[in-house]
Amino acid sequence: MNAVRSPMAEELARQHLPASVFVASAGVRPGERDPFVDTVLAEKGLDLADRQPRTLDQLEDDYFDLIITLAPEAHHRALELTRTLAVQVEYWPTADPTTMSGTRDQILAAYRDVRDRLEARIAERFGSKSGAAHTK
Template sequence: MKKKILFLCTGNSCRSQMAEGFAKRLGPGIFDVYSAGIEAHGLNPRAVQVMSEAGIDISKQTSDVLTKEMLNGTDLVITLCGDAKDKCPILPAGCQHVHWGLQDPARATGSKEEVMSKFREVRDEIAFRIQKLVSEL
């Protein structure tokens, strides 16, 4: 039976979108994967670009605000930032919560290449954590 996983961050624009993309790629048949945010900031084009570099197209994913209905039947909620962790609603009985405190690449400063480097760094960290999650199941 597939596990329902929800990735949650503040704006559902970068980290949770990348996590959704990797989990769908690395865990087919294992996970039903969703992502949401405390707010919806729209899909970040830099996240789309760095995921494309990794061979994963997230351009059709949508930036969604978390609803109580999304939590129904969810087995695991993974928060990707402190804001989402702090504002995460009470989870249904039986739902696990894991926190991955990752820097927000959308807040990176510097040259275009420095900003893209931060996006790639966060992308690679998410890929590593998703691979570990898959191997543990």
């Protein structure tokens, strides 16, 4: 729903990749902004500003060199959408922290875990701003 994992990944990627790299996230279905995402990104000095969740149909650009999916449904949809295109699709299985129940601290820990795992994966895949590969 482009409310948790994907917006986190988008903002983290913006921090790791050069400004010349176009980064966008979208979900399969519409969703609502998640306040826990704002909280865990703020802990890293990051902010989604006025960005709201969006669907694939709402993306302004539909040409990408690489699509990274974080959930099975999104991965299947990306493969369907790109089956006749020369686009690389990678699947990074990522836990859904919204399934966590418990105290606020336990829920935030789940969100932090997703944030930190995404950040590590982005850094591993793309490196730093100075050494990142340039893709659209």
